[in-house]
Amino acid sequence: MPMLSEVEREAIAISLKVAGSAVGWTLLPGIALAWLLARRDFRGKALLDGFLHLPLVLPPVVVGYLLLISLGRQGWLGQWLDRLFGISLPFTWQGAAVAGGIMAFPLLVRAVRLSLEAVDPKLEAAASTLGANRWRVLATITLPLALPGVITGTLLAFARALSEFGATMTFAANIPGETRTLPLALYSLIQTPGQEAAAARLCVLSIAIAMLALLASEWLARRARRRISERDR
Amino acid sequence: MSRPHDAAAGGLALDVTQRLGDFELAADLALPASGVTALFGASGSGKTSLLRLIAGLDRPDSGGIRLGDETLVDTRRGVFIAPHRRRLGVVFQEARLFPHYRVRGNLTYGMPHASRKRGGAAVSSFDDVVALLGIGALLDRLPGTLSGGEARRVAIGRALLSEPRMLLLDEPLSGLDAPRKHELLRYIGALAKRIDIPILFVSHAPEELTAIADHLVLLERGRVRAQGPLEELLLRFDLTEHLGGFDAASLLEVRVAGHDEAYALSTLHLADGQALAVPRVDAPPGARLRLRVPIRDVALALAPAERTSFRNQLAATVERIDASAGKHGAGHDSVVEVSLRLGEQPLRARLTRKSLDELELEEGMSVIALVRSVAFAERLA
Incomplete structure (x- = not known):
């Protein structure tokens, strides 16, 4: 894309990498938790539900601070990760993916949970009487029927992480070439005198990418829904 | 409680209790290892709950369920076989087809892996089932585009192709209009003759069970009121109110002797050689049929009536007279019920108490049964 400057291209690349990884590591746990909330009753369900929604209502800086405490070099989880795998997350793009994933998690779980709840348990029962075990029922009935919600949730989470x-x-942190995503790059430009035009360009770019993600989600979800409820009439 | 005589070792036997709110199911029954058993009762009598226990979709509070030698449930020993390991084909009231699979995908969903790969035998069984149920033209359709009757047929085929040890049908005819009902009944009847696994058929409509059932379990408020061969239970005066009341009927087995095309009549022979004339039936000479004879359409005479429009006069013997019929089903105490025998065939009649007294009927007397109408001719073989 020749119209874009080096800074813009780098910010977009990092943003896509970070948001993509954020969705990548949250997708399976998100579906599992959504299934748990949609299909199982257990003690502390309301508590778990509330806890999962925290990132939606907490100031993001609080989440970041908590991550720093737990996953930082001195944090209890961070030390453990460093010792066992030599992984250090703070001030890396992987760390940004973790932060983005956690902030996007409630949106993913909500969308998937709603669509799982809409899947008729009678169809799952019918599949089990046909010899399908729990995993086959999940893979062939529950998830395919919940696909529109999974797609919506994934793209919503992607947009949120972005x-x-x-x-x-x-x-x-805001490290050029490592963790400087679109919003962070925009923030830096706003802080720099005389960069108003560049800031405006990034702003428009952000809007364009977010719109694209939402439109793609809508289109894919509608396609999946049509496949499920096709009628001749 | 009377045990069915032919409850062979291979059949389903259960003795379970389950409490659902105010309702308590406490059923103890044994089914034969072959043929069609109707699980019959008013709505709310626990039919569907019992079916769910058999299929493994619910757990009983206590008791056990066995199929042949295998224990499916035993609460005392903590045995509970998961539904997907029971190999029971279930056809639910709402067909429950998978909306995202085409008809073909629905049909093959439950086919054991071995038969899906093996080709040969399994493919012919797929083709057989598709032909038997008349769903060949639907294979590439999605379930959302099927009519009610078509969807039920696909659901039956899907259950059959999972190679079940028993077929459970939960009111498969409910919500269909009369022609579709008869069409599906014909398919199920044909099926019952072709496959050698037992079929349990949940129903609350008397005409359905007389059409295809061999064996009957009558449920009332969560308990088994009676069980046994259908023909025996249809003769029991005390069950009349459950088995149709005013519309109760008895069954006659007959063989088609010939057709009179000029009058559009068919001649049917009973086992003892007596003949019946009925409106032309669509079955070749020699075919065996089961007739449904409404109790209220059988009248009695002491001598053959001459110059009457009653075409069907059958010599019979009075076996039993039940003066309390009014209390059971017919609704008023002006009527009595009489059970007759034509050779080996039982037949019931309903008449007024006044007629009974005027004719001076007694048990053991020879009479003439006048049959006004027969209904629901069903092919047996």
Whole structure:
């Protein structure tokens, strides 16, 4: 894309990498938790549900701070990760992906949970009487029927991770070429006198990418829904 | 409680209790290892709950369920076989087809892996089932585009192709219009003759069970009121109110002797050689049929009536007279019920108490049964 400057291209590349990884590591746990909340009753379900929604209501900087405490070099989890795998997350793009994933998690779980709840348990029962075990029922009935919600949730989470600012800034900092995503680059430009035009360009770019993600989600979800409920009439 | 005589070792036997709110199911029954058993009762009598226990979709509070030698459930020993390991084909009231699979995908969903790969035998069984149920033209359709009757047929085929040890049908005819009902009944009847696994058929409509069932379990408020061969239970005066009341009927087995095309009549022979004339039936000479004879359409005479429009006069013997019929089903105490025998065939009649007294009927007397109408001719073989 020749119209874009080096800085812009780098910010977009990092943003896509970070948001993609954020969705990548949250997708399976998100579906599992959504299934648990949609299909199982257990003690502390309301508590778990509330806890999962925290990133939606907490100031992002609080989440970032908590991540720094737990996953930082001195944090209890961070030390353990460093010792066992030599992994250090703070001030890396992987750390930004962790922060983005956590901030996007509630949106993913909500969308998947709603669509799982809409899957008729009677169809799952019918599949089990046909000899399908729990995993086959999940893979062939539950998930395919919940696919529109999984797609919506994934793209919503992607868009949310793309726009993440506070938690990323706190946990992964604003390092050019490593953690400087679109919003962080925009923030830096705003802080720099005389860069108003460049800031405006990034702003428009952000809007364009977010719109694209939402449109793609809508299109894919509608396609999946049509496949499920096709009628001749 | 009377045990069915032919409850062979291979059949389903259960003795379970389950409490659901105010309702308590406490059923103890044994089914034969072959043929069609109707699980019959008013709505709310626990039919579907019992079916769910058998299929493994619910757990009983206590008791056990066995199929042949295998224990499916035993609460005392903590045995509970998961539904997907029971190999029971279940056809639910709402067909429950998978909306994202085409009809073909639905049909093959439960086919054991071995038969899906093996080709040969399994493919012919797929083709057989598709032909038997008349769903060949639907294979590439999605379930959302099927009519109610078509969807039920696909659901039956899907259950059959999972190679079950028993087929459970939960009111498969509910919500269909009369022609579709009869069509599906014909398919199920044909099926019952072709496959050698037992079929349990949940129903609350008397005409359905007289059409295809061999064996009957009558449920009332969560308990087994009676069980046994259908023909025996249809003769029991005390069950009349459950088995149709005013519309109760008895069954006659007959063989088609010939057709009179000029009058559009068919001649049917009973086992003892007596003949019946009925409106033309669509079955070749020699075919065996099961007739449904409404109790209220059988009248009695002491001598053959001459110059009457009653075409069907059958010599019979009075076996039993039940003066309390009014209390059971017919609704008023002006009527009595009489059970007759034509050779080996039982037949019931309903008449007024006044007629009974005027004719001076007694048990053991020879009479003439006048049959006004027969209904629901069903092919047996």
